[in-house]
Amino acid sequence: MEITRQYDVHLDMKKRVTLRNATYQHYNVKEYKNGCIILESRKLTRPREISAWTLKKMDQAVRNFKSGKVSETVDLSDF
Template sequence: MKTVAIKSYDAKIDSKKRITLRNALYEYFHIEEYADGKIVLEPRVLVKPFEISKNTLSMMDSSVENFRNGIVSDPIDLSAFREE
């Protein structure tokens, strides 16, 4: 499927080798530069890696506490899923 451009304009590199994107919808971009001079920008939404919510951390703490106190469920038989 071919992508159709919704905007097309010329930009000039400033004295610090920057260009300005007009009305950019994203703050961060992944950039690919090619030998023929083509530059491709792909929008990125950055999130903090390994960020775990307080609720999840609380649930994990509770699960570890239950495990240490022997409050566990019966083992689950997963042998039906074993690949041979």
């Protein structure tokens, strides 16, 4: 693995470390018994992708709608 940047850091009063010019906002931290710490960048959501659970629920909602299994009409005329 090639090193692109290397610098020393220290903990502040609240035991935090600041990453300089961080590319990502979220990181996964792995701490090992020998003192090594590995930071891996994380994206919390995948853009333009819908989860399998959400697709399943959407399919179920469409099936319910087509079969007439729906709630009463909501009156929004007051708004």
